[in-house]
Amino acid sequence: MDVARQPASTKDDRVVGENKLFEQQYLSGQLELELNRQGTLAERIRAGGAGIPAFFTKTGVGTVVAEGKEVRAFDGELYVMERWLKADLALVKAWKADEAGNLVFRKTARNFNPTMAAAAKVTHP
Numbered sequence: 588m589d590v591a592r593q594p595a596s597t598k599d600d601r602v603v604g605e606n607k608l609f610e611q612q613y614l615s616g617q618l619e620l621e622l623n624r625q626g627t628l629a630e631r632i633r634a635g636g637a638g639i640p641a642f643f644t645k646t647g648v649g650t651v652v653a654e655g656k657e658v659r660a661f662d663g664e665l666y667v668m669e670r671w672l673k674a675d676l677a678l679v680k681a682w683k684a685d686e687a688g689n690l691v692f693r694k695t696a697r698n699f700n701p702t703m704a705a706a707a708k709v710t711h712p
Contacts, residue, residue: 622652627669629702635673636705643668677707684712 612618623631627646634642643666647653657668679700681690690712692700704710 635671
């Protein structure tokens with residue numbers, strides 16, 4: 588995300604890093620930050636690609652992650668509701684693509700690329 592252009596008011600990321608501009612925008616309230624564990628992030632993206640608007644997970648129950656989110660009990664255990672993540676555009680690394688837009692992913696490119704491609708309106712290899 589190009590923070591300098593300020594295309595959105597929310598950034599959802601696993602790692603923030605040491606970006607001074609991002610830090611300034613976050614501290615001034617120009618930008619919101621939502622932290623997700625990697626597994627929850629992957630599942631939110633997968634849900635977006637599968638058309639599942641929400642799901643429940645035990646991850647984050649009783650922590651700051653659950654603040655402002657619906658919490659339900661199932662079989663005596665508490666679960667936090669997480670919403671899907673979808674994107675307007677996904678830039679992915681594919682080994683091969685055909686003219687119809689079918690993509691073939693190899694090796695570590697199979698981690699998030701297919702999931703992100705499914706969750707986006709437009710995919711660009």
